[in-house]
Structures are given as C-alpha cells and as structure tokens.
Amino acid sequence: MVPDGGVRARRYLDDGRGAVVELPAGDVTVGVIRIGETVRRPHQRQSWAVASYLDHLASVGFTIDGSPASPRFLGLDAEGRDTLTFIPGDVAEAVLEPWVLTDALLESVAVLVTALHRASAGFEPVAEPFPAREIAQDPFELVTHLDVTPQNVVVRDGRAIGLVDFDLAGPSTRFTDSVNAAMHWVPLRDPVDLPASSRGLDQLARLKIFADASDWTVAERRSCARFAADRAALSWRRMRLRAESGGGWARLWQEGVGDVIERRRLWLLDRETAIVNTLLSPV
Known part of the structure; x- marks a missing residue:
C-alpha cells in the first residue's frame, strides 16, 4: 500500500493470488468478492467520500470488543476496485434465519448504531464531500451509515459487532439512521x-x-x-x-x-x- 497522501493516492498492491469468494450481492451493488482477508468492491462515485469516513472511524477507534467495527479502506487494487479489510463473522441471508430475529441481537444492533454515532461525531466531509441526494438532502448532524440492514451487520456469538457496505452513507441525523435501522430490524x-x-x-x-x-x-x-x-x-x-x-x-x-x-x-x-x-x- 502506498503511504497515505489522501485516499485518492492510496493503492493496494498484492500478488494477485488467493481464492476468490463471491460475496452476496446487495440490492444494487454486484461484483463484490473476497480475496484472503480483503473485500473488493466496484469503485463508485461516492467511494472517496466513504473511504475518508472509514479513515475517520478507524482514527477514533470505532471498535466492539476491541475489534474494528467498520472496514478499513486499503486503496484501489490493480483492477481499480475499492479494497477494504474483511470483518469475520456471520451475515444474514436474504431470507432471514431464526438466529437473525432474536431480541438480544436486535438490542445489540441498536447499541452498535449508537456507538457508530458517537464515533462519527465531529467528522465533516470537507476533503471528500458526499454526492448530493437526488431529492431532499437530509439535515446535517453527522455522517452515518443509513443502510443498517440485516445483510450489512456482522454478527458473532449472537451480537452485532460490525457494519459493512457503506455505499449509502452520508450526511444525515442520528434519529434518521436509527429509525431506518429499526425499519429493517x-x-x-x-x-x-x-x-x-x-x-x-x-x-x-x-x-x-x-x-x-x-x-x-x-x-x-x-x-x-x-x-x-x-x-x-x-x-x-x-x-x-x-x-x-x-x-x-x-x-x-x-x-x-x-x-x-x-x-x-x-x-x-x-x-x-x-x-x-x-x-x-x-x-
């Protein structure tokens, strides 16, 4: 990886080897794969802003039980894909299994989202602004995830311990993000x-x-x-x-x-x- 000169200068260099594992496609994002301990995602117009946000979360120690609760942005790989660290754990399938629906997991999701909001406080997307929403930009209280679905939460031992897929992240409010998470969970x-x-x-x-x-x-x-x-x-x-x-x-x-x-x-x-x-x- 090239020393940091801003997220746009960051490159992830590897030997190109390692088993390729296709990860579940999201509703609109396809082509997400895992190679070793990295995740490769198609580069998108909001990728630089998301990378800057992930840098902030890493810098303030957004963790659960001492482990990173959000991916780290490593840079673009040789094929121009966003490369991020892989967070090990269980993620829900499109058809929810019984373990996804426990009250204990639901409560831990709320705790995780609240922890994200604390970690996000003070971050302002100045160097890499997020693209404007197509309709009715949300009020700016903080940058947050905005897509906390069961498929975007990593679970270990029945508890939510990480968030992935920050494609819809952007400026909004704590309550908006929290209600949106409740809507899905x-x-x-x-x-x-x-x-x-x-x-x-x-x-x-x-x-x-x-x-x-x-x-x-x-x-x-x-x-x-x-x-x-x-x-x-x-x-x-x-x-x-x-x-x-x-x-x-x-x-x-x-x-x-x-x-x-x-x-x-x-x-x-x-x-x-x-x-x-x-x-x-x-x-």
Whole structure:
C-alpha cells in the first residue's frame, strides 16, 4: 500500500493470488468478492467520500470488543476496485434465519448504531464531500451509515459487532439512521410484506426494545411513527427516481418495492397511536 497522501493516492498492491469468494450481492451493488482477508468492491462515485469516513472511524477507534467495527479502506487494487479489510463473522441471508430475529441481537444492533454515532461525531466531509441526494438532502448532524440492514451487520456469538457496505452513507441525523435501522430490524412494515420467517413477531414490542437500547427521547418516541411514515414517502420518491437510471434500482422497482414502501407508510400511520403508547410504556 502506498503511504497515505489522501485516499485518492492510496493503492493496494498484492500478488494477485488467493481464492476468490463471491460475496452476496446487495440490492444494487454486484461484483463484490473476497480475496484472503480483503473485500473488493466496484469503485463508485461516492467511494472517496466513504473511504475518508472509514479513515475517520478507524482514527477514533470505532471498535466492539476491541475489534474494528467498520472496514478499513486499503486503496484501489490493480483492477481499480475499492479494497477494504474483511470483518469475520456471520451475515444474514436474504431470507432471514431464526438466529437473525432474536431480541438480544436486535438490542445489540441498536447499541452498535449508537456507538457508530458517537464515533462519527465531529467528522465533516470537507476533503471528500458526499454526492448530493437526488431529492431532499437530509439535515446535517453527522455522517452515518443509513443502510443498517440485516445483510450489512456482522454478527458473532449472537451480537452485532460490525457494519459493512457503506455505499449509502452520508450526511444525515442520528434519529434518521436509527429509525431506518429499526425499519429493517424490527421490521417496520405491513405484516403482509413480512417473509414467512418474520411472521408472528411482535413488531411493537421489538420496536420498544430497539428504542430503549437506543435511548430515544420522549419526543423521539412520540414522533417515531409519523417520522418513519414521512421517511417512507421520501424513500418512495427517491426509489422511483433511481429506477429511471436502470440497473438494480429498476429491477427493484419492477419487483414492487414501491408498493411495499407505500404499504409501510400507511401501516405506520394506521398504527401511530399504538406505536406511541408502546414506546412510552414503562415496561
């Protein structure tokens, strides 16, 4: 690796040997592989900003149990791919297994996200700014992950210990990131759209576990349902715009993701009173 002269100067040099393991493709990012203890990802327009953010997290010691909780950016490899360190552990499949749905893991995800927010405090993307959002830029409180799905959390011994896939990272707020994580992990969606493995979950009880572990304020608990519904409306608009560019976004839209998002919005509004009462209950 070339000595640091800024993330754009960084190169990862290896001998090109080692078994290539294809890693699960994300919703829109394909071509992610593992070679030895490194992960190679296609270089994207936000890659330099993400690399700078990962440098910050490393510099402030974002760790869980003494191990790095986010990848380290090593540089571009000989094929121009982003090269990052591999975080060992378990990651959920697209169809969630029972071990992903325990209350203990849910609570540890909230703790991990809160730790990320503490580590992110003070970082400002000046040298490598993030690309602007297509619609309605979020208020800037901090840079954060914004895509804490079960497929992007590394788990060991039933606890969340790391975050990967920072493709959607950018300026936002703590509460936005936290609610977004809860949306995926509780999960917050119309039960008709839950996979078979998630049916029967007490969604409101799980939301309270997440909120308590995240130390949400009374005001945040009161606003959660309405806030999440508004974010769903914004997500629908962004997804529709991205679908026009083709690729993975278009595929998701064709598969009905817009309908799922709209059903989520309506479900949240319909359950608003029950959600608020649950989140404000003492037990």
